[in-house]
Amino acid sequence: MTTDTARPPASRRIALPRVVQNYGVYAAVLALLAYNAVFTPHFLDGANLRTQLVQAAPIVIVALGMALVIGSEGIDLSVGSVMALAAAIIPLYLGFGVWPAVIMALVAGMAAGLFNGTLVAVVGLQPIVATLALLVAGRGLALVFAGGQLKQLHNPDLLALGDGDLAGVPVIVLAAAALTLVTAVLVGRTTYGRRLVAVGGNRSAAALAGLPVRRILITAYVLCGLFAAVAGVFATARLTASDPSAIGNLAELSAITAVVVGGTPLTGGRIRVLGTVAGALVMQLVRATLIKHDLPDSAAQMTQAAIILLAVYIARERRTR
């Protein structure tokens, strides 16, 4: 009843979830690996691990960009559509060679991010509404570019991005690892990254401290669009076809899930890069585990939903005031 006795229980209640929140996602990855090592035949075979990583890589890439935006107290619902947009752009420029095509796809992703960022930072729309526009319109635009149909791609350089190896490691996995490193350095070691976190943590304080809040926010959305386009290029290469109606479907939900499960709060002010990667891996492993044990895909989806709820519940504890 009195204030003096009210405090200690409050801090004790917070203490436990904080550990869980900081390291829970890594523990979950290890637990899933351990479980499968024992109960799933051939799970630790090189071929299977390779498959798991290759499948998780595009979501990792999208989630990294998403983590930047969520860290700014925003959200980007359009990443799946941006992936489709990138996929639709590739065949248009593939005639000039693989690099011009890839670069044009990435430029399209950044343009989409610029559009989102401008709506959020300059016009002042809520991020969820602003990016909802491109969630709908982006895929429509992609279908227009693609003429509404799937295009088989035969350019060997492009296909090498999808199934090629470099020193025995799939190119897509290397790309995801490289982008993870870049993002970690960006968030932890650069002026921009620290300012982004400050804007997400307390926007009015950041504005009062003279930070270029608009520019910082727009940049976050541009980077998120760029990462989504990178993921779109890899997804296209793996599919060996440009299919704007399928590529990136529900990618925004997978990415947000990975970020949240990884311990980045939706309220901004904190970006956990490695946690995001682990979050994507957890979701991938859960799915793989259930499928290998012959549970239907629907069960996998419901398990994923339960994990999201759990992650959000744990994250919620920290923000009680």
Added chain:
Amino acid sequence: MSDLAPLLDAGGVTKRFPGVLALDGVDLSLTPGRVHALVGENGAGKSTLIKILSGAYRADAGEIVHDGHPVAFARPLDARAAGISTIYQEVNLIPLMSVARNLFLGREPRRLGLLDLRRMNREAERVLAGYGVHVDVTRPLGTIGLGARQMVALARAVAEDAKLLIMDEPTSSLEPREVETLFSVVASLTAKGMAVLYVSHRLEELYRLCETVTVLRDGRVVHTGPLAGLDRLALVAHMLGRELDQVREEGTTRFGEHRDHTGPPLMRAEGLTKRHVLRGVGLTVRAGEVTGLGGLLGAGRSETAKAIVGALPLDSGTVTVDGRRVRRLSPAAAIRAGMALLPEDRKAEGIVPDLSVRENILLAAMPRVSRFGFVSRKRQDRIVATFMKRLRIKAAGPEQKVGELSGGNQQKVLLARWLCLNPRLLLLDEPTRGIDVGAKAEVQALIDELAADGLAVVLISSDLEELVEGADRIVVLRAGAVVTELEGDDVDEPAVMAALAEAEPWKEDRDDD
């Protein structure tokens, strides 16, 4: 009329929040047909009391007898049902619904079980005309003026057969003409026997409208009684907690002697104007001088400070530093010109709770301690160590999260954020509010030291003693305009209080709209 039984009688109302005793045994008695004023500075407990009376909070202790029955409202709805209607500062109506629908929300006229829109609109027009409001009642409420919205809220409260009307700063966003209408409506309501609890900081209004007053300070009733016999100075003294005769004797602040400065102005703000907030405020600040901004709550002190550093968009006005006008005024431009503002609301506008002490200190200085966009830890650590030592910031280390520090140490972190930019003008908005006594003395000593080093300081403080002891010169604001400037020997508490109690400046020049 004076022998009427009270409509509402509250005794010993106590409310505790974690860490604060918001209300401590407050008594309040309201009589039908009377307007009772409730006054007090920030944190005095007015809002808490209103929320208990209107059912938004429950009291921890105490008894409220309303209309002859002891009551304890669990929800705002219960209070409304008992005839207590509250009009908050921010009108709590639904901006996207039409005026008429807002007016009749929850008791719409029906015909054959369906809404009778035509009748509702006709009725609404008739009712509002009685309040001097002539608007298209089918328009969304959000599109009509603030004054008219206030009237709709009032009309709604009256139509609910309220016996007690609580008005929380109803005039803060009204034009003078609308204030007059509001007053005449209130007068007609009390004539019908309604009791009104009126919260405002505009003394002028209180003396015109109210018969009795209750003054709250730090959760306690410090004065209650008829308003007519109480002079303005005494009322202000009650609000600020300063006895008139004890003012000169003591000195518990840590400020040194006053300084006199006649150098050229470092910063000159002219004609700072924003509708409903600032009315042509001018302010001149010299290097090495502490300029105090005085005024009661809502006088426009914080807004003036924010306007100077570009954090409050202005309708007009200029800020000149060293004779050069700051163009495209923004926080970034202000910082480049050497100005920094320590905001009043530490949590909302100051600290970034999840970042470390180090990063909070360097938030504004980040580009200056970076190389090619990469953070340079060596340079950072040196600056942070210097300031943590100089300001005696008590933290587990520079990497501790600021959200975990005490209020006083958070405030020092914010001071360090600005001081490491080497500003020439520091604006401090309530720098010692909500921090412990030790930290308070340290901050006050620091202000002195900074001024002695040649920094220009603007000090805003509701603590009258702190203001008078700390400032070399005091500019007193009322209702968004400068009323007096006190210099040299004129800077003392009676003079400031006299200025605070003066007449509203805008009563004389109301033709500025």
